[in-house]
Amino acid sequence: MTQMKIAVAGASGRMGRMLIEAIRNAPDASLAGALDIAGAPGLGADAAAFLGEDAGVPITDSLDEALGEADFLIDFTRPEGTLKHLEYCAEHGIKAIIGTTGFDDAGKAAIAAAARHTAVVFAPNMSVGVNVTMKLLELAAKSFAEGYDIEIIEAHHRHKVDAPSGTALQMGEVVARALGRDLKEVGVFAREGVTGERDPSSIGFATIRGGDIVGDHTVLFAGIGERIEISHKSSSRVTYANGSLRAARFLAGRDVGLYDMQDVLGLR
Ligand SMILES: NC(=O)C1=CN([C@@H]2O[C@H](COP(=O)(O)OP(=O)(O)OC[C@H]3O[C@@H](n4cnc5c(N)ncnc54)[C@H](OP(=O)(O)O)[C@@H]3O)[C@@H](O)[C@H]2O)C=CC1
Numbered sequence: 001m002t003q004m005k006i007a008v009a010g011a012s013g014r015m016g017r018m019l020i021e022a023i024r025n026a027p028d029a030s031l032a033g034a035l036d037i038a039g040a041p042g043l044g045a046d047a048a049a050f051l052g053e054d055a056g057v058p059i060t061d062s063l064d065e066a067l068g069e070a071d072f073l074i075d076f077t078r079p080e081g082t083l084k085h086l087e088y089c090a091e092h093g094i095k096a097i098i099g100t101t102g103f104d105d106a107g108k109a110a111i112a113a114a115a116r117h118t119a120v121v122f123a124p125n126m127s128v129g130v131n132v133t134m135k136l137l138e139l140a141a142k143s144f145a146e147g148y149d150i151e152i153i154e155a156h157h158r159h160k161v162d163a164p165s166g167t168a169l170q171m172g173e174v175v176a177r178a179l180g181r182d183l184k185e186v187g188v189f190a191r192e193g194v195t196g197e198r199d200p201s202s203i204g205f206a207t208i209r210g211g212d213i214v215g216d217h218t219v220l221f222a223g224i225g226e227r228i229e230i231s232h233k234s235s236s237r238v239t240y241a242n243g244s245l246r247a248a249r250f251l252a253g254r255d256v257g258l259y260d261m262q263d264v265l266g267l268r
């Protein structure tokens, strides 16, 4: 069996650790490198030390060291870090799986540009369930095009730094596209004070942050006399790690191009 040699960026983070465990448990993958930001407390330690194991892979802040032996990079960090790592991947033909959220338009354009030089999967949510939910939303939005107000509610743990979540934004984009609307024009991200009545074409977002909530998303279609809620709830980050490994297997046969989890799961 050919082994995918995978490096992980954000190796000491919540997702980084989950990914290291998933790679070590996968029969077709091996951990080729572990990258973290300069000054991260785990630098120099073995990447699997948190599991009580020795992977023989020290956590480093050097791109050359972390990616020297890697064919793939899985990156769940922050936009500025991901873009720096991706530049290196594009230069060296390392395939990239990007789970980081919170990119602005310029960041997304930089990812598209890098994907002309290497193969990239970029998705705000790697779970199978969320990506199937996206398809359900497309169908629902078309059916509730008239007379239903659309609101997207998301809840995450207290440490999350971006809002709304990348998944909530993608849900908004899927729904807006299905309705022939532009989320940049119809998205409402905050309400306070005397707001006036709701604009029927708007898509509202509400964000909750607290405790250890892994990730909950609900899209509400509120009509007169009924309301429909389509919800997904994550109870473990393992689903994101397993999805990332599926994305790596998908990229194994591709040299360049920008893909998302709809491509990986054959849902397009
Ligand atoms: N697509 C998906 O399925 C999912 C996406 N995510 C996204 O993944 C990202 C990471 O989430 P999570 O693991 O919870 O976050 P954590 O904060 O737990 O981990 C982030 C890791 O990246 C490091 N880091 C921070 N800033 C930089 C930088 N500028 N350059 C390089 N590394 C950096 C952190 O180091 P330090 O701690 O020292 O700052 C840490 O090791 C978020 O954007 C989140 O929204 C999360 C889950 C699923």
Ligand SMILES: O=C(O)C1=N[C@H](C(=O)O)C[C@H](O)C1
Binding pocket: 101, 124, 125, 156, 160, 164, 165, 166, 167, 168, 214, 215, 216
């Ligand atoms: O930060 C998180 O934790 C998560 N982030 C992603 C997002 O912003 O959508 C995916 C998931 O919801 C967990």
